[in-house]
Amino acid sequence: MYEVAVVGSGIVGAATAWELTSKGYGPVVVIEKEQTVAGHQTGHNSGVIHAGIYYEPGSLKAVLCREGAAATKAFAAQYGIPVRTCGKLLVATNPLELERLAALQKRAEVNSIDAETVDAAELRRREPHIVGLGALFVRETAITDFPAIAAKLLDLVTEAGGELRTGVTVTDVRETTDAVTLQTNQGLIQARRVVFCAGLQADRLARLAGLAPDVRIVPFRGEYYDVVPDKVDLVKTLIYPIPDPSLPFLGVHLTPTVTGGLNVGPNAVLGLAREGYRKGSVNWRDVRDLATYSGMWRVARANVRVGSRELKNSWWKRGYLRECRKYCPELTLSDLTPREAGIRAQAVMRDGSFVHDFLLRRTDRTLHVINAPSPAATSALPIAAHLVSTLVAAP
Template sequence: MYDFCVIGGGIVGVATARRLVERYPGARLVLVEKAAGLGVHQTGHNSGVIHSGIYYEPGSLKAELCRQGAQWTKDFAAAQGIPYDVCGKLLVATDAAEYERMLALYERSVTNGVKVELLDAAELVRREPRITGVGALFVPGTGIVDYRKITAALAEQVRAAGGEIVLGAEITAIEESGTAVTVSGPSGAWTARTLVVCAGLQADRMARLAGLPIDFRIVPFRGEYYQLPRERAGLVRTLIYPVPDPNLPFLGVHLSPTIDGELTVGPNAVLGLAREGYRKGSVDLRDAREIVGFPGMHRVARTHVKTGLRELRNSLFKRGYLAECRRYCPELTSADLRPRPAGIRAQAVLRDGTLVHDFMIERTARSVHVLNAPSPAATSAMPIAEYIVDRI
């Protein structure tokens, strides 16, 4: 009998395990992960940005936890000797419509308590000579880090406190009684007084196994990246983002310096047909059937047909992808865009077709389920863990 069982070895699951052994010294804890390693899905397939919290609805979990998490991530990286860089971020408006949306973001940043500078076109070019636009927001607190290293350091702290981490263990059944929860699969069974599920791309399936009356599906969106040749990595000094569409949970194709000295371009957002299929064209029949058969996805397709077709075109043809980047960085060429591994975003979609923007966490008597935790979940991992543990 364990005191706590955590399902999921991404950064949110590992952070939660670390907070539990910290809050309850001597407690017996086991973390169970299906993959052969930790942080292999969303944690290990993102652009490594330490987000500041500028985008999110005031009062939302994302707005509050991201702001806390940005500082925690920097402090933890510094304490553990993990490289990070607070390089700042520019959100670039390229036309009048984007400029108006940018001003709205500026007001939101003030409400959310995020430090931001409003720049005109001349100041934008002075700071980043290769970038053009009619104006920009500069977010000085945004940074970059390798979240796999953050996850590995957290895991070491879990083990040092006596927690167990079991890899290669898929969970196919969850049974909750009045006194405990048993999770089991081909590799074995584990019983604990309290269960925390941080299953990311499999969050809805784990919730159904636990008997939660959910009315959503996790829909995978592929985020396809390119990277520039190493000799072009100094093209920009800061992160360069477009002004996002407020009706979508995606931030658009951006230029991102990485902590290992690369310069990436991406991601786009293409509907995926495999939750864990990172190669282009990957199809998992079970995943595809669930997507096609879910009424909420039909409504998403009707509402966002124009956006979906544009993203698909840009996925199939590099020229369209390049055009997105050249709106703010006109000197980029097709030869600059070299393949880089894709990521997959776990996006909760409600039956009415709503794309869930905020983090979504539900509970039963003896379990807590993180049902929607896309970006900025990596930045927010420890505050999310604190939020979960406060509710146990």
């Protein structure tokens, strides 16, 4: 019997397994239903180490992001994983966004983040290809390779005596007073405790464990484009729009990569398949879950205008380009080449509200990460410490 099983090999699961192993809670097994690790949200994001400027002061998001940014940079440096601290400019392109920029500057001060407001002239001096009425420069924002970090964490787990089992799908969860039995496609796995870091399948596995989570995972596709090689030097820093505070998405942004590329994205389009990355993917079980969930209908009614715009831009490249040209007018249609989409696991309440912070649910011997929104990758190491302390505090 294992001491702890971790279900899911994304960066949060990998970090949790390493935290358990390094604290002596073994033997540990990591269970992954895919044949490769970190293949879903961890492997389909922008690679940004966030500074934490967006998050409500005092929230778990804000605290863990600040801790996670420092821990991620230190871990990457220790193991030779590339990190580039290039900073981020949040660009205001209209008077309303200027007001929101001022609010973000105040939030940065409360969250102890080094951020500087620049006017239009200074913005143009720093980034000659970017236009706006002003911007907020966040110095600490960096980029890295999160799949490489997850893979290294799992290497450390196995080197310390833990086990990684891929191609293992959990089909049932049975809990007794002293153990948890996981029924899988490769037989039974028993552990004294289980941590579920299942991302896009988090709510379903919670239900298998006997919980009735008051949320449903709604998949949102984030579609990206690569900028053609002869324009990868268009910007030196990350370029973000000013986000709409009523939505959990940050908007289409320009992101340099640690491999020397430049990409644009993501948008946010309702997905009809939790794990279908190709455009037009449909999974009928996922569609049925969306169609029968009252919270999803409330989201749709409250976001008709935004949802319609995002859907149109998903299929109409010129509309997507228009979002980019608000702050980077030199981009053309031929500059953008499609790349694989990402899918965000967004927890939605029955009243149609988005869950903005991290959300955990538990039984006596299982702990479930129901919602781990951005900046989960940035915050993975302190999230793992929080999960382990929560797990071992159980009776």
